[in-house]
Amino acid sequence: MRTQRVAVLYTHPLFGRGIAQLLSRDGRLDVACLEAGVAEAPALADTLAPDAIVIEGCDDAGQLSQIIQALPPVLVAVVHLQDNVMDVYQDRRRISPTPESLVEAITGLAVSY
Numbered sequence: 473m474r475t476q477r478v479a480v481l482y483t484h485p486l487f488g489r490g491i492a493q494l495l496s497r498d499g500r501l502d503v504a505c506l507e508a509g510v511a512e513a514p515a516l517a518d519t520l521a522p523d524a525i526v527i528e529g530c531d532d533a534g535q536l537s538q539i540i541q542a543l544p545p546v547l548v549a550v551v552h553l554q555d556n557v558m559d560v561y562q563d564r565r566r567i568s569p570t571p572e573s574l575v576e577a578i579t580g581l582a583v584s585y
Contacts, residue, residue, distance in 0.1 A: 479522040514542040
């Protein structure tokens with residue numbers, strides 16, 4: 473079984489550590505939790521080479537779109553803190569699993585691409 477490398481980027485520690493703890497419970501995931509803004513995601517993706525990136529929500533849709541395009545074609549989950557909404561992108565295309573299915577989206581169990 474291949475381990476999926478996941479980078480969790482956050483500006484609010486409760487969010488980042490909470491998501492990282494949730495994901496770390498699954499033995500298929502190797503989670504790195506980093507205090508970083510959404511704008512830092514492309515550089516960190518180049519350094520860490522993750523299979524998936526979880527980003528704390530970004531209110532600026534234009535900025536988010538630019539960041540998604542600058543990232544390598546990995547699974548990207550943008551979790552919005554206020555609305556309990558998660559946008560997931562695979563190969564820069566938006567797909568939309570629910571927040572409860574984050575682990576399945578990363579491991580590919582519930583979402584087919």
